[in-house]
Amino acid sequence: MSDTMIESTLRDTLTRTAGVVGVPDDPWPGFDHRAGRRRRSRQVRRAVGAGVLALLVGVQTNVVPLPGGTPGIAIAAPPSALADAPPRGALAGDRAWLDDLRARIGTDRELEKLDEPKGIWEIGDRRKIRLLYGSDLPRYRVALVVVPLRFGVLSTSALVWYVGPAGAAAGQMRYAGHAVGGDLPPVMTLMQAPKQGSGLAVVVGPVDSTVTISGEPVYTAAGRLEYRQLATRDSAGVGVAVLPPAPLGFQPVVRVSRGDEVIDETGLPGGPYAGPGPISDALLAAATRDTRGPALDRAVLADFVNAALLDSQLRATGTTVRVPWTGTVHGQPAALLTVQPARGGVIAYAMRGTERGGWTDLRLLMPAEGADRRPIAWRLRVEGAAARTDQVRVVAPAGAASATVTVAAGTPVPVDLDASGSGIATVPVDQPGTVTAYAADGAVLGSTPIPLGRESNFGQPPGDTPETRVVQ
Known part of the structure; x- marks a missing residue:
């Protein structure tokens, strides 16, 4: 076959093949369309994510409130022998007074006194506010309650003291101390030390514990330390002591025990104490x-x-x-x-x-x-x-x-x-x-x-x- 014939055959073959293979259009418009769809999808996802994040931040900072009964993530803590105990004291059966107290808690901004940044905690489900101890004592009505707290999706509990005059209505009860979060203590103490009239010390421990409150220490000539016992038993695991007017000449000492086990032993804070007087x-x-x-x-x-x-x-x-x-x-x-x-x-x-x-x-x-x-x-x-x-x-x-x-x-x-x-x-x-x-x-x-x-x-x-x- 001559060179002229080869060239003619090759040209005809290539021409036919070119007619069969489709040549694509300019690819940029398609790429731009697909990229636009991806950009719009990302924008939607970002908007949704930002909205969810804003909602979570609002919930977590209590700007967007959750219903009180909405489950929260509990801060890890071991069981508390005190917080999980049944109610004790003469007020445990006064349901009307307890309902009023539940409504009253938090109304005078006492949550701002907790050991957290002011305003960070909110009361959770008020129906879960429980009385641990409540009673009328000499000159005082005292209540110790468990208050559920939440910070957005986090939840914890506080043990809070309230005190008022004997026979006080719930609205007359005032915040008097607390413990909050994590590892709640097995013992709660309260001390009222007015400058006029008698004071009061209250100690609430586990139901199966024995509470003693000791007064002024006595150092005997034989070289032993003795105490004058002040506590009277009000309920199981509860000790009460009437104190003289402040300033006190001694610091009451609390001992809470279960058999031979000492659960807690400490001096009661709160004074004021008289001190030794001038050193002349x-x-x-x-x-x-x-x-x-x-x-x-x-x-x-x-x-x-x-x-x-x-x-x-x-x-x-x-x-x-x-x-x-x-x-x-x-x-x-x-x-x-x-x-x-x-x-x-x-x-x-x-x-x-x-x-x-x-x-x-x-x-x-x-x-x-x-x-x-x-x-x-x-x-x-x-x-x-x-x-x-x-x-x-x-x-x-x-x-x-x-x-x-x-x-x-x-x-x-x-x-x-x-x-x-x-x-x-x-x-x-x-x-x-x-x-x-x-x-x-x-x-x-x-x-x-x-x-x-x-x-x-x-x-x-x-x-x-x-x-x-x-x-x-």
């Missing part, structure tokens, strides 16, 4: 008459004495204060001092610090007999911290010629005493110890255990725990 120059002069060691700045010494009287809940008037020793611990002024109520036991305190603050390293209740012949020792702590060291400060009594420290049941080790009758000994932090003082003829003047220094509950008076007393 005459008191300080008498206290330091026989002090061994350098003179302390008056302000620092007065702070030490005031702190000891506050801790023991004793008044300056009628209490004997002595400062057997002064010195330096961690570069700070330090002192061993004792306070003793009339015909009572002796409480030793070891303190250090300045006017800007300080530490209490020892609180120890001792029998009155022989207290002035006892050596006292306490464990030193890491500078600026509460951690114990194996170093022990020993202060021998006046007239002692020597002193020893015995670790557990070991051999007594002599302590090198300085001119102030003080020295340093070594006692492992996990070992008990005893300090003993001797006269010049070798006779024993007295022995005192060395506390392990593990005490953490400074809310109770000295002598309340084995760590803070000599007599066990």
Whole structure:
């Protein structure tokens, strides 16, 4: 086949093929149409999403309210033996009064007093407001209620106190304290302390608990701490105490127990408390008459004495204060001092610090007999911290010629005493110890255990725990 024939055949074939294969139109209009549909779809989705988000934000911030019965997401919390308890008290059966109280709750903006930003919580379903305890007590009507709260789709509960005059209508009841959210406490306390007329303390614990409310501490000459019990039982797990007018000369101590288990033990907050009274120059002069060691700045010494009287809940008037020793611990002024109520036991305190603050390293209740012949020792702590060291400060009594420290049941080790009758000994932090003082003829003047220094509950008076007393 000639080249001319090949060229002609190829041209005819390509022409026929070109007629069969469709050539597409300009693709841009189709692409633009499809892209437009996608843009409009995205805009619709964004608008819907923004609307939903705005709705959720409105719900979550309570701008868009949900019906009270709408389920919420509960904040995780363990069951509460108190919040889940049945109603107690004489008002538990007064349905009309309880209905009025449910309607009244929240009307004087008491929710703004909760420990959350003001206005963040709203009351949920009012039908779920429950009375835990309600009763007429001397001079007061008291109610403790569970209030469901919600913040948008989140929900929680609060335990809220309301107080009014005895026989008060629901509208006369006023907010008097609360606990909210998360881990609700097993015990709720209320204290009313007016300046005129009697006050009131109320403690509500689990139904199967026993409540005691203790009054002024008494340090017996035998070296024991006793309390005058104030509580009367109003309902199962409820204790009530009538208090004298404020300011109180003592802080009531609450103990809630179930058998041998102590559920809660604390001093009642709320006062006001009278305090020890003024620390006079005459008191300080008498206290330091026989002090061994350098003179302390008056302000620092007065702070030490005031702190000891506050801790023991004793008044300056009628209490004997002595400062057997002064010195330096961690570069700070330090002192061993004792306070003793009339015909009572002796409480030793070891303190250090300045006017800007300080530490209490020892609180120890001792029998009155022989207290002035006892050596006292306490464990030193890491500078600026509460951690114990194996170093022990020993202060021998006046007239002692020597002193020893015995670790557990070991051999007594002599302590090198300085001119102030003080020295340093070594006692492992996990070992008990005893300090003993001797006269010049070798006779024993007295022995005192060395506390392990593990005490953490400074809310109770000295002598309340084995760590803070000599007599066990």
